[in-house]
Amino acid sequence: MSDSPSPVSFPRYVDARKVFSQKGFYGGELSRDQLPRLAGLLADGAFYANASLRFELDKRGRKIIEGEVEARLSVACQRCLKPLELRLADDIRLALVIDEAGAERLDDDVEPWIESEFKLDPTLIVEEQLLLSMPLAAYHDKTDCSPEVVGAKEALDFQGDKDRKTNPFAALEALKTPK
Numbered sequence: 001m002s003d004s005p006s007p008v009s010f011p012r013y014v015d016a017r018k019v020f021s022q023k024g025f026y027g028g029e030l031s032r033d034q035l036p037r038l039a040g041l042l043a044d045g046a047f048y049a050n051a052s053l054r055f056e057l058d059k060r061g062r063k064i065i066e067g068e069v070e071a072r073l074s075v076a077c078q079r080c081l082k083p084l085e086l087r088l089a090d091d092i093r094l095a096l097v098i099d100e101a102g103a104e105r106l107d108d109d110v111e112p113w114i115e116s117e118f119k120l121d122p123t124l125i126v127e128e129q130l131l132l133s134m135p136l137a138a139y140h141d142k143t144d145c146s147p148e149v150v151g152a153k154e155a156l157d158f159q160g161d162k163d164r165k166t167n168p169f170a171a172l173e174a175l176k177t178p179k
């Protein structure tokens with residue numbers, strides 16, 4: 001992307017009737033306030049999120065949204081509940097459709113982004129992609145983890161293996177986001 005022009009800061013909305021033919025290109029750093037669903041899953045600590053989104057019509061006239069997201073986020077370790085820094089990076093390749101039927105007609109090379117309104121909030125797209133790239137449960141490396149702060153039982157489970165099957169699923173439930 002080094003030969004590309006610099007992106008424009010993320011606007012509150014883009015107009016889906018125009019942004020693709022105008023080849024809108026947006027990007028930059030995002031704050032916690034701009035990503036409230038994601039922020040709700042985070043612990044205090046490092047927060048950095050950056051993304052770029054490019055809106056284009058492809059040769060078949062599909063409304064393509066392409067870009068990248070990267071983030072450095074703090075979540076609670078599911079073993080000791082202390083903050084744990086995550087680094088996320090992902091590519092975005094979506095096609096805008098107005099309904100489920102449109103989504104089903106898409107080929108597998110793109111994921112659908114369903115929105116029937118012409119107002120598109122680009123930060124919602126970034127946030128969804130970051131949510132999808134979050135691990136279901138995050139743990140420190142064993143050497144960095146200190147489960148004794150949670151209590152003796154969890155520490156025993158961690159070391160004893162016998163209940164380890166149940167813990168990741170509990171963590172998964174806790175991290176699931178409403179769709």
Ligand SMILES: [Zn+2]
Binds near residue numbers: 079081140145
């Ligand atoms: Zn830990």
